[in-house]
Amino acid sequence: MSQRKRGEMHVMSQRRASRWADIGFRGVAAVCSAMPLVVLAAILAVVVAGAMPSIRYMGWRFITDITWNLGNLYGAISVHGGVRAPAGASYGALVFLVGTLASSAIALVIAVPVSVLTAAVLAYQVRGPLQSLLSFLVELLAGIPSVVFGLWGILVLAPWVGSQLGPGIAHLFGWVPFLGGSAGTGLGLLTSGLVLALMITPIITAAVRDLLMQVPRLYREGGIGLGLTSWEVLRHVCLPIVREGLIGAVALGWGRAMGETMAVLMVGGSALNQLPQNLYSPISTMAAVIANQLDSALTDASHMAVHALAELAALLLVLTVVTNLVARLLVHRVGWTAGARGVRV
Amino acid sequence: MRMDIRMRTWMGGAAAAALLLTVAGCGTNSGGGNSGSNQTASGAENTSSSGKQTGASGDGSKTVKLDETGSSLLYPLFNGQWIPAYQDKHPNVQLSAASTGSGEGISDSMQGLVQIGGSDAYLSDAQMQQGSSMLNIPLAVSAQQVMYNVPEVGKKHLHLDGDVLAKIYMGQITYWDDAAIKSLNPGINLPHQKIVVVRRSDSSGDTFLFTQYLSDNNAQWKSKYGFGTDVSWPAVNGEIGAKGNDGIVTALEKNKYSISYVGISWLNQATQGGLGYAALKNKSGQFVLPTASSIESAAAAMVGKVPDDERISLIDAPGANSYPIINFEYAIVRSHQSDAATAQALKNFLQWAIDPQGGNDTKYLSPVHFQPLPQDLEGKTKAQIDKIEG
Numbered sequence: 001m002s003q004r005k006r007g008e009m010h011v012m013s014q015r016r017a018s019r020w021a022d023i024g025f026r027g028v029a030a031v032c033s034a035m036p037l038v039v040l041a042a043i044l045a046v047v048v049a050g051a052m053p054s055i056r057y058m059g060w061r062f063i064t065d066i067t068w069n070l071g072n073l074y075g076a077i078s079v080h081g082g083v084r085a086p087a088g089a090s091y092g093a094l095v096f097l098v099g100t101l102a103s104s105a106i107a108l109v110i111a112v113p114v115s116v117l118t119a120a121v122l123a124y125q126v127r128g129p130l131q132s133l134l135s136f137l138v139e140l141l142a143g144i145p146s147v148v149f150g151l152w153g154i155l156v157l158a159p160w161v162g163s164q165l166g167p168g169i170a171h172l173f174g175w176v177p178f179l180g181g182s183a184g185t186g187l188g189l190l191t192s193g194l195v196l197a198l199m200i201t202p203i204i205t206a207a208v209r210d211l212l213m214q215v216p217r218l219y220r221e222g223g224i225g226l227g228l229t230s231w232e233v234l235r236h237v238c239l240p241i242v243r244e245g246l247i248g249a250v251a252l253g254w255g256r257a258m259g260e261t262m263a264v265l266m267v268g269g270s271a272l273n274q275l276p277q278n279l280y281s282p283i284s285t286m287a288a289v290i291a292n293q294l295d296s297a298l299t300d301a302s303h304m305a306v307h308a309l310a311e312l313a314a315l316l317l318v319l320t321v322v323t324n325l326v327a328r329l330l331v332h333r334v335g336w337t338a339g340a341r342g343v344r345v
Numbered sequence: 346m347r348m349d350i351r352m353r354t355w356m357g358g359a360a361a362a363a364l365l366l367t368v369a370g371c372g373t374n375s376g377g378g379n380s381g382s383n384q385t386a387s388g389a390e391n392t393s394s395s396g397k398q399t400g401a402s403g404d405g406s407k408t409v410k411l412d413e414t415g416s417s418l419l420y421p422l423f424n425g426q427w428i429p430a431y432q433d434k435h436p437n438v439q440l441s442a443a444s445t446g447s448g449e450g451i452s453d454s455m456q457g458l459v460q461i462g463g464s465d466a467y468l469s470d471a472q473m474q475q476g477s478s479m480l481n482i483p484l485a486v487s488a489q490q491v492m493y494n495v496p497e498v499g500k501k502h503l504h505l506d507g508d509v510l511a512k513i514y515m516g517q518i519t520y521w522d523d524a525a526i527k528s529l530n531p532g533i534n535l536p537h538q539k540i541v542v543v544r545r546s547d548s549s550g551d552t553f554l555f556t557q558y559l560s561d562n563n564a565q566w567k568s569k570y571g572f573g574t575d576v577s578w579p580a581v582n583g584e585i586g587a588k589g590n591d592g593i594v595t596a597l598e599k600n601k602y603s604i605s606y607v608g609i610s611w612l613n614q615a616t617q618g619g620l621g622y623a624a625l626k627n628k629s630g631q632f633v634l635p636t637a638s639s640i641e642s643a644a645a646a647m648v649g650k651v652p653d654d655e656r657i658s659l660i661d662a663p664g665a666n667s668y669p670i671i672n673f674e675y676a677i678v679r680s681h682q683s684d685a686a687t688a689q690a691l692k693n694f695l696q697w698a699i700d701p702q703g704g705n706d707t708k709y710l711s712p713v714h715f716q717p718l719p720q721d722l723e724g725k726t727k728a729q730i731d732k733i734e735g
Contacts, residue, residue: 076470292546292575334532
């Protein structure tokens with residue numbers, strides 16, 4: 001009797017312990033899962049709060065004006081509409097906005113096709129040790145620090161672009177607007193786009209490869225059984241299945257390209273106060289400007305320069321979110337039309 | 346010398362790692378047996394300040410911590426020269442230095458986060474009004490040269506002046522064989538090639554100096570662009586912004602017909618890479634090269650004009666042999682320190698730093714390409730240092 005009772009108590013205490021463990025687990029899981037949201041909200045709050053004086057000072061001109069001028073940091077501080085800023089200060093970020101979008105767009109145009117085809121080869125065409133080796137190499141490429149890409153870009157790629165590729169493209173496609181004109185020094189938009197493409201290719205490749213490997217084997221075999229070629233299977237069977245994830249992978253790469261700082265800072269040519277005139281013009285991206293100008297901004301006694309850089313950071317954050325949303329919206333719309341039409345073979 | 350610095354950095358890193366391990370070990374193994382490794386850490390390097398300093402070594406007084414952040418130009422002087430030398434004699438003062446950029450150093454010092462903010466530029470009037478009694482204490486004299494990559498000219502020293510340079514940087518002079526450049530350089534065969542304008546893209550003391558020289562010599566530059574560690578550069582077609590002196594030198598080497606300004610500490614490397622540098626026109630109309638003697642005579646010529654707070658541009662010093670682009674490197678210091686011991690230690694260190702027999706000895710300054718402060722300046726600087734209080 002007493003033994004049985006002891007047994008019952010033992011079970012009860014075990015139950016109690018597991019109930020506590022359960023509560024503990026829930027608590028920890030709740031805290032952990034809330035973390036990304038809290039951190040994102042905190043970053044957004046800090047950046048937007050930091051940007052407020054600059055938003056009041058510049059208004060919409062922040063994204064329509066091309067003049068970026070910290071003002072005379074050694075002169076008097078003037079007051080405009082209740083906001084203190086150095087005389088002559090103007091924070092027009094259009095040049096950096098265009099630089100960011102243009103360089104990341106070039107990177108995507110190059111990286112997406114290369115990545116999808118590389119991923120298809122890795123997922124379907126090679127087997128065994130070769131597959132592991134190639135996958136490993138792609139992942140290794142993703143791990144190279146951006147400053148190394150920048151160094152390689154400035155020492156090897158930029159001189160080649162300036163002396164060979166740039167003049168070559170200008171010669172062949174000079175009649176296309178934006179592709180003609182002086183090929184410059186190699187430090188500029190084209191080189192930035194190429195370096196960024198190299199940096200995001202492994203990221204997109206790895207994501208797309210994993211997606212393609214999840215496509216059920218039966219579907220592919222069905223396609224082959226119907227007499228489709230490898231390309232047709234990829235185009236009409238595999239890619240439609242992974243479409244949503246594919247857009248996610250591209251958005252991931254795009255976000256990385258827009259936020260990349262060091263490599264673009266080294267090969268972009270750091271243009272100021274002028275929009276790119278052609279594919280070879282120097283550019284600046286938002287991230288690079290923040291890195292470049294923060295130190296001078298700290299010497300601004302009115303602190304307006306720091307607020308302007310915070311607004312730049314907020315704009316970059318918003319841009320990343322917007323491109324992500326647009327990409328997702330796009331995939332939903334495309335998915336709906338394709339679904340209505342059905343699969344054509 | 347370079348090797349030496351790298352070795353020290355490595356040892357510093359190793360010591361810091363050891364320290365981290367010790368601290369991590371402390372978590373489970375509370376106390377006991379870590380004093381030995383602490384001692385190695387503080388002996389091997391001088392940047393670690395997280396080490397627990399139990400008990401004083403040497404003269405038995407309390408250990409005082411002095412931190413410096415700021416200019417990347419001043420960092421090798423602090424980290425590689427001054428700190429090891431000073432700490433040998435004053436083991437109870439724990440010095441650390443970090444290369445963060447002048448703006449960060451100024452900001453840290455004004456907020457009282459560090460005792461010394463290393464800066465290539467003095468504080469503006471607005472900053473002086475804002476910070477509670479900030480001091481600008483000159484530590485050494487620096488200079489910069491204008492360099493170019495023109496194969497036809499090679500390493501010949503072109504004659505240039507501030508007005509021509511301002512016009513080049515505003516896009517008004519665009520070819521190397523422009524009449525204005527030709528008239529300064531009779532007899533030199535200049536090519537009809539477009540000038541590739543290169544400038545710093547990051548905040549820089551070198552930009553501060555160079556734009557001061559342009560402002561002093563071209564009214565249009567002065568009114569439209571002015572001077573600062575960053576300015577709103579005019580849009581010149583094909584202009585390149587490069588990061589750091591290393592980025593500038595690389596951009597010059599990779600691009601024929603380019604021109605830029607480079608800190609004096611890079612002179613040797615850059616000339617070995619095939620770049621030429623200019624003789625610049627000074628106030629008395631002479632074209633002068635940056636040498637120890639021309640920099641020193643320019644600094645000496647300016648002493649009489651230095652105000653009591655020592656905030657002054659040394660551009661275009663008078664005298665036939667004065668090099669026109671020089672400046673003071675500054676310690677930006679709060680006159681009111683957190684406590685008396687820190688204030689005293691800071692005063693002692695700064696006194697030593699400006700002493701020709703101490704930190705201003707050329708044996709410390711030459712390896713990092715600075716020139717000593719002019720001797721007659723000592724009175725004014727000492728008066729400033731005396732204002733520091735606890």
